[in-house]
Every structure is written in structure tokens, then in C-alpha cells.
Amino acid sequence: MHGWSTRRAAERFQCSPATAAKWAARYRAGLAMSDLSSRPHTTPTRTSARLERRIINLRVTRRWGPHRISYHLGVPRSTVGRVLGRYRMPLLAHLDQATGRVVRRPHPVRYERTRPGELAHMDIKKLGRIPAGGGHRMLGRTAGNRNNKRTRPGYAFLHHVVDDHSRYTYSEILNDEKASTVIEFWRRAVAAFTDIGITIEAVMTDQGSAYRSRAFAAELGTTRHLWTQPYRPQTNGKVERFNRTLAAEWAYATTYLSEEDRAATYPDWLHFYNHHRPHTGIGGAVPASRVHNLTGNYS
Numbered sequence: 001m002h003g004w005s006t007r008r009a010a011e012r013f014q015c016s017p018a019t020a021a022k023w024a025a026r027y028r029a030g031l032a033m034s035d036l037s038s039r040p041h042t043t044p045t046r047t048s049a050r051l052e053r054r055i056i057n058l059r060v061t062r063r064w065g066p067h068r069i070s071y072h073l074g075v076p077r078s079t080v081g082r083v084l085g086r087y088r089m090p091l092l093a094h095l096d097q098a099t100g101r102v103v104r105r106p107h108p109v110r111y112e113r114t115r116p117g118e119l120a121h122m123d124i125k126k127l128g129r130i131p132a133g134g135g136h137r138m139l140g141r142t143a144g145n146r147n148n149k150r151t152r153p154g155y156a157f158l159h160h161v162v163d164d165h166s167r168y169t170y171s172e173i174l175n176d177e178k179a180s181t182v183i184e185f186w187r188r189a190v191a192a193f194t195d196i197g198i199t200i201e202a203v204m205t206d207q208g209s210a211y212r213s214r215a216f217a218a219e220l221g222t223t224r225h226l227w228t229q230p231y232r233p234q235t236n237g238k239v240e241r242f243n244r245t246l247a248a249e250w251a252y253a254t255t256y257l258s259e260e261d262r263a264a265t266y267p268d269w270l271h272f273y274n275h276h277r278p279h280t281g282i283g284g285a286v287p288a289s290r291v292h293n294l295t296g297n298y299s
Contacts, residue, residue, distance in 0.1 A: 033169055047083055051075065055083045062248070065092055071277070077284065112281075113164040116291055117198040118156040119226070121239035122186070122205045125158040127251060129259040156259065157181075158246070161189040162239045163198060166290035167279050169242055169278050170271055173263050186219060196291050198297040202226055241281070245273070 004012070010020035027033060051073070058069050068085060070077040088100045088239035113119045146264035159182065160171045170189045174181055193200055205211040217225065250269045256262040278284045 007182045047075075047079060052083050052087075055080055056087055059084060059089055061094060063095060065280045067278045067280045070284075116163050116165045116168070116202050117193065118202065119164040120193075120200045120203045121162045121164060121236050122159075122189075122203050122211070123160050123162075123236060123239040123243070124182075124208065124210075125243045125246070126177075127158055127162065128155050129154055130256050130262055132258050156263070158243075159185045160239055160242060161186075161193070161200075161203070162242055163193070163200075163287075163291075164238060166198075166287045167238065167242075167282060168193075168196070168274055168287040168291050169270065170196070171266075173266060177208070177210055179210040179215050182210040183216055183219045186216070198291065202220070204228060206236060238281075 006020050006024065007017050008276050009024070010017045012019065023033070042155060055069055055075075057073065058064050062068075062232065064072070066080040069080045073077060073080075075099075094102050096102075117139055157174050157177050158171060159177075160169055162169045170192045172185055172188070174185065190200060200223060204226040206228045207230060210216060211225075246269075250266065251262070273287070275288045280284060282290060
């Protein structure tokens with residue numbers, strides 16, 4: 001091809017004359033005959049290294065999703081997603097929630113009712129009370145067990161009703177899980193949902209004795225009662241997810257020196273969950289935004 005013009009060479013290799021001239025100049029200069037990266041030498045608008053470290057730290061230590069990290073740090077969701085992708089962080093669905101290790105699992109099929117009140121999920125979370133002076137999760141086994149033996153605090157029972165469509169939750173901390181307690185709680189929950197414009201048409205529970213009682217069936221009246229599959233807590237997945245969230249973000253999120261201290265913060269945390277905390281299951285929205293009677297009524 002010696003002596004060919006740039007245009008003739010371009011015609012032979014089916015490229016533009018500008019491209020042929022570029023390659024010829026690169027050959028004459030002794031540069032590598034391979035494509036160079038189109039990445040700019042500097043990126044002034046790139047996320048700072050400090051912010052990237054904060055994003056990765058929250059992902060690793062808290063195992064939060066992009067929406068939760070975005071809300072906590074006050075940065076766009078897309079920025080968090082790019083940082084997680086840049087560092088090849090595994091999906092939360094591929095992590096073991098207890099250890100944080102990567103364990104690939106198939107994605108479950110997510111279902112959702114089309115309107116508030118069409119289905120509510122009801123459950124009881126049994127939670128060890130914090131002894132006076134603090135528990136073992138924050139103080140260690142030695143000090144925590146000493147406090148526990150001295151005061152013997154027992155257990156608290158968190159009763160929940162979660163709306164399937166909006167994820168709006170009514171919850172109380174009570175002393176037991178007897179049928180009479182469940183019935184009284186159900187009445188207060190129904191009244192609370194009615195106040196925000198939700199009429200509960202059906203409720204799903206597990207096979208607990210209180211839920212199987214005749215008194216509870218009579219209290220439900222015309223409200224349909226659906227049951228979870230035995231040994232399959234995934235059937236009641238939305239309320240189980242709420243249990244996991246409250247454990248990570250409220251029950252064991254900080255050091256409490258007594259059960260009273262922790263219980264006193266629950267109403268505020270529950271309000272935050274319903275009105276301010278973004279929920280990945282509903283596209284990063286907050287539960288209250290899906291309850292038409294509440295839209296715009298919270299700050």
C-alpha cells in the first residue's frame with residue numbers, strides 16, 4: 001500500500017479519510033495501533049472519594065438499598081446506583097441477611113394488591129425486653145447477661161397490621177399474645193385505618209392460637225380471614241419484612257439502657273416509617289403517599 005493517498009487507503013478499508021489519517025499519524029509517531037480509551041483524563045464532577053466511601057460503608061455495614069442510602073445521605077438515587085455498580089457491590093437479594101455473605105437466591109415473585117385495604121397482613125413479633133442497664137447486644141455477653149439475670153425483663157409482644165398495597169403499618173407494643181389482647185388490638189387497628197380512609201376487606205395471619213380462636217373469628221365478622229401456608233413465613237412476606245426492618249432500624253439500631261427507653265422511641269420511629277422512610281417495595285415512595293387521605297398532610 002506504499003504510496004497510497006489517505007483517501008485511497010480509506011476507500012480500501014471502508015473508513016472515513018479522517019480515520020485513515022488518524023491511524024497513519026499514530027503509526028508514524030510509533031504509538032500502539034490499538035483503540036485508546038475515550039475516558040477523559042480528568043472528571044471534575046465525579047463523586048468525591050469520601051462520599052463513595054460513605055455509600056459503600058452503609059451498604060456493607062447496614063446492608064441498605066440504593067433508595068435508603070440516597071435518603072440518608074441526601075444524594076440522588078442514580079448517584080448511589082453508579083457508585084455501587086462501579087465497586088461491583090452484590091445485590092441485596094444475593095446476600096445472607098445474618099452474615100452479609102453472598103448467597104445467590106432466585107428472586108421471589110412479588111405480588112401486590114391494587115388498592116389500600118384490599119388485604120392487610122397481621123402478625124406478632126416476640127422481642128426480648130432490654131434489662132435495666134442495657135442488654136448483651138450492645139454491652140457484650142458478660143455485662144448484658146448480668147443485667148438480664150438481675151432484672152429478668154422477659155418479652156415484649158409487638159402486634160402489627162400492615163396494609164398490602166401501601167405498606168402503611170399500625171403497631172403497638174403489648175404484654176402478651178392472648179386472644180383477648182389480639183382482639184382489642186384489632187379493634188384499635190381497624191379504627192386507626194378507618195381514620196385515614198382505609199376499610200380493611202381481608203386480613204392474613206399465621207396459624208397462631210389467638211388467630212384461630214372463635215372469639216377472633218367472631219370479631220372479624222364479614223372481614224375475610226386468609227391463612228399463611230404452614231412453615232412458610234414468605235406467604236406473609238410484607239409483615240415479615242417489616243419485622244426485619246424494625247429490628248435493624250429501631251430495636252437494635254442504638255444502645256438503650258432500659259426497655260422503657262426503647263419503647264418510648266417506638267411511636268416516633270413508626271411515624272417515620274409510615275410518613276418519611278422511602279420503601280423500595282413501592283418504588284422508593286413512602287407508605288403514606290399511597291394512602292389518598294394522607295397525601296400532602298404530613299411534613
